[in-house]
Amino acid sequence: MKNSDFVAVRCEECPIRHRAVCARCDGDELAILESMKTYKQYAAGETILWRGEPLDYVASLVHGVASLSKTMEDGRTQMVGLLLPSDFIGRPGRTEVEFDVVATTELTLCRFERKPFEKLVVETPHIAQRLMELALDELDAARDWMLLLGRKTAREKIATFIDMLAQRSLASGSANDLKLELPMTRDQIANYLGLTLETVSRQFNALKKEGVISLSGRKEIEVVDLLALRTATGDDSDGGMLS
Amino acid sequence: MKNSDFVAVRCEECPIRHRAVCARCDGDELAILESMKTYKQYAAGETILWRGEPLDYVASLVHGVASLSKTMEDGRTQMVGLLLPSDFIGRPGRTEVEFDVVATTELTLCRFERKPFEKLVVETPHIAQRLMELALDELDAARDWMLLLGRKTAREKIATFIDMLAQRSLASGSANDLKLELPMTRDQIANYLGLTLETVSRQFNALKKEGVISLSGRKEIEVVDLLALRTATGDDSDGGMLS
DNA sequence: GTCTTTTCTTGATTCAGATCAAGGAATGCA
DNA sequence: TGCATTCCTTGATCTGAATCAAGAAAAGAC
Known part of the structure; x- marks a missing residue:
């Protein structure tokens, strides 16, 4: 499926239903998310978020690939993460990102306004737990990457x-x-x-x-x-x- | 204060009271942790956990310094994290670690048995939230380190x-x-x-x-x-x- | 279809940091 | 107090990947 073919789907039919932040949600919880979500498309090369920019939305990557990267003043840059479908952008308690988020390919986000989403996280342990798992998976990946960068x-x-x-x-x-x-x-x-x-x-x-x-x-x-x-x-x- | 001088203290007087996993806990919650905790000392150079070893305890680092490191088959090693006082060892849902944890200096851990602790995490949002913050801080640090390793x-x-x-x-x-x-x-x-x-x-x-x-x-x-x-x-x- | 731009390949050269090598200075132990 | 070990410094050399430099091959624009 090409990204440009993507059209909004009901959560039950979502390709990332069982791996994204909503993975553990039951029907009622899913209904709430369904009512909050909006889809947004980005073209390859488009910047989704600039470092330090305030974060109005959090989002799941539905498909396509995005990259997180840090840049030094003299222009040297290092990617610090690759976002694949089901990965999440935005963290509880963080109001901005520490790196640029760029669409590597054409991609689709499933977005939620940050504030209502954060409220929901507090009330919904299924979401909070899943967010924790996703963060820990990213931490593991980051550490594997440190070995690669430092020694390979x-x-x-x-x-x-x-x-x-x-x-x-x-x-x-x-x-x-x-x-x-x-x-x-x-x-x-x-x-x-x-x-x-x-x-x-x-x-x-x-x-x-x-x-x-x-x-x-x-x-x-x-x-x-x-x-x-x-x-x-x-x-x-x-x-x-x-x- | 030298590590070897360290003796068990009440949580209220603990040097990491306001930054460790217990930072947001109120008096009652602290009392529960107090009853669960045990201190353990390690000498410089001692391995606290081997990669892949099952995790019977989780712990806060009270003082001293520990390192997390990964090793390749041919002996190349890369540290993937440095633990300083108030940092936490062990993650909800993880039953083993992905790297070796070694005491860099003499150090003291404030330990909790993993299973009862995980039960407590589920019941105590103050602890779950703080664990999330600590994980996200580590993720930020890991990403800064990726820039350093890759480009500096x-x-x-x-x-x-x-x-x-x-x-x-x-x-x-x-x-x-x-x-x-x-x-x-x-x-x-x-x-x-x-x-x-x-x-x-x-x-x-x-x-x-x-x-x-x-x-x-x-x-x-x-x-x-x-x-x-x-x-x-x-x-x-x-x-x-x-x- | 042709022109332009972007992306990729390949070669020559350079250089930062690794490796190899030898001592020297702390530290700890008997 | 001497001996052994560990840790650190410094020098010489080597090398993997960066940099510099052309072109070639796709992809996109018109």
Whole structure:
């Protein structure tokens, strides 16, 4: 499904119903959320929130990909998170964000006004618990990324990135095969991995030359040898164990 | 106060009473925690928890410093967090940790058995809310660290590290001056910053040579020129604004 | 369909920080 | 008080990835 095809759906039929902030909600709770929500679309490249901007809405990402990034005064930037469908933007008690939130692809948000939502959180433990889980998952992901940024080689970083996409593709079940679409440009991948775009390009092509992956077009990638890919990530020696 | 001097105290007199997981608790809630808690001491270098080990206790760090670290199969390690007094170990719904938790200095934990504590969390919104805040603070810190690991130079990393210690020293109020005690060896600092110990040593001595800091003994450091230090961190151009 | 822009690739060169190597200075222990 | 260990410094060299520099190949615009 292309994002532009997306139209508002009832919560029961929502693709992220069972993973988003509403995952634990029962029918009554869902009805309240249903009455509060509005959908909003963003084009690829559009900035959703600027760092320090006051947060009028919180939102779930319905589909598409967004990135969180920090920028230094001299222009160096580092992505500090990647938001995938079901991820949440906005935190209880926080009135602004610490980073820019940018639409990496075309995307759709399911938005709630912040103040009424926060009131709802206090009254609805199912939502508060789910928010906590989502925050802890992000914390785990951030820590894995710290290991990658601090200690992995360029090759390991690229392999880890591709493996992460492959994992998610397998998990979402939709994907039958190991053909993936890169949701970002080389430049954005470089910002995510703490590399330069040239190094990203070279490492992609090195893995291709070795027959680990194949590339066709700019954004199509196929994992040819998952075992070799896992080995190249530098992670656990059970690299061969397909999850 | 040296850690070894620490003796059990009543919660009302606890040094972390207003910042730890119990920060929002009222008298009755505090009484329950009081009845559940036990103190435990660890020596510097002792491992508190191994990665993957089941979590029988959760705990607040009363004083001392602990580190969270991840290790790759070939021995490369990266610290993914530093625990300071009032920080919390253990998360609702998590039965094990994803990293090793090691005592960096001698330290004291205020521990609670995990299961009864989790029951208490569900019944006590004051605790649940505070846990959420602590998790979000950690997430912010992790993201700042990602920028540091991915994009900062060795010099900027060292300056940021020293500045962080200085901030905390000023915040805790106790410290009158900008004399700090490094809580870690060069090797541990290197693991924290994604560097090698040689580079850490060189950068410390470079900043010393320039008159930004002064070093005496292994662990004593004094910030001589805070403005220059802030500039060297590479962060916001308002580096001079002493917060 | 042609022109323009953006994105990607590839090569040459440089450089920051890693690695290798050797001492020196604290610290702790007997 | 001496010995051993751990921790730190400093120098020499190496190297992985950054930077500099062209072009080529898509994608989009008109």
